[in-house]
Amino acid sequence: MKLVKLIGNLGYGSRKEVALMFREGRITDPDGEVLYADDKVAHEHIRIDGEPLDPPTGLALMMHKPLGATCSRKDQGRVVYDLLPPRYRVRDPALSTVGRLDRDTSGLLLFTDDGALLHRIISPRANVAKVYEATLAHDLRGDEGEVFASGTMMLESEKEPLAPAKLEVLDTRRARLTLTEGRYHQVRRMFAAVGNHVETLARRSVGGLELGDLAPGQWRALEKDDIARIFMQETGN
Ligand code: URA
Numbered sequence: 535m536k537l538v539k540l541i542g543n544l545g546y547g548s549r550k551e552v553a554l555m556f557r558e559g560r561i562t563d564p565d566g567e568v569l570y571a572d573d574k575v576a577h578e579h580i581r582i583d584g585e586p587l588d589p590p591t592g593l594a595l596m597m598h599k600p601l602g603a604t605c606s607r608k609d610q611g612r613v614v615y616d617l618l619p620p621r622y623r624v625r626d627p628a629l630s631t632v633g634r635l636d637r638d639t640s641g642l643l644l645f646t647d648d649g650a651l652l653h654r655i656i657s658p659r660a661n662v663a664k665v666y667e668a669t670l671a672h673d674l675r676g677d678e679g680e681v682f683a684s685g686t687m688m689l690e691s692e693k694e695p696l697a698p699a700k701l702e703v704l705d706t707r708r709a710r711l712t713l714t715e716g717r718y719h720q721v722r723r724m725f726a727a728v729g730n731h732v733e734t735l736a737r738r739s740v741g742g743l744e745l746g747d748l749a750p751g752q753w754r755a756l757e758k759d760d761i762a763r764i765f766m767q768e769t770g771n
Pocket residue numbers: 634635636637639718719720721722723735
């Protein structure tokens with residue numbers, strides 16, 4: 535790929551703006567030698583104003599999504615993309631969230647610009663377990679685990695029953711729920727269907743990848759090992 539296009543696709547500017555950056559001598563190799571738009575140079579050897587280029591296409595990130603931010607690029611108000619470097623918002627291919635978390639849900643949120651990886655994670659066939667912890671408005675009544683694990687539970691206005699889900703009771707009003715699907719507001723709707731109400735909800739892990747000690751609002755790039763870990767966990771269902 536031509537350097538102007540490669541750098542433009544990473545969000546540094548339009549083709550015209552990037553061409554100007556070349557003319558201004560802002561794009562160099564690691565020794566400060568000015569590069570030209572027609573040079574053939576590996577990504578890792580390009581510097582802009584002395585700084586390494588942002589990661590190439592094939593980027594995957596994990597974030598501790600804070601409460602109050604939404605996952606849609608188009609939403610008004612605070613969006614999860616505001617927590618990333620501004621250039622990441624205009625990369626091509628686009629960096630998308632892997633599924634969504636509600637505004638009022640916190641926890642592990644993944645992003646990638648790799649469509650195949652995204653589909654591999656969210657495809658129900660991949661059976662990637664997502665673990666949520668919920669605090670509830672009312673005491674658990676005792677039969678929720680059985681209902682959620684049944685594989686026959688229907689949510690309102692859905693045509694297919696939910697896949698079996700695993701409930702672990704942590705406390706009278708706290709539970710951990712493991713899902714292999716990602717239907718709209720699924721956890722909240724499941725508890726509502728058994729007469730309860732989710733007060734707080736946080737996602738702890740996706741497959742074998744855990745949130746770890748990332749603080750709310752923090753993010754980091756995923757390494758190959760992290761991505762392998764996503765596909766490494768059995769659901770136990
Ligand atoms: N289920 C929900 O209800 N909300 C989320 O954000 C994720 C799963």
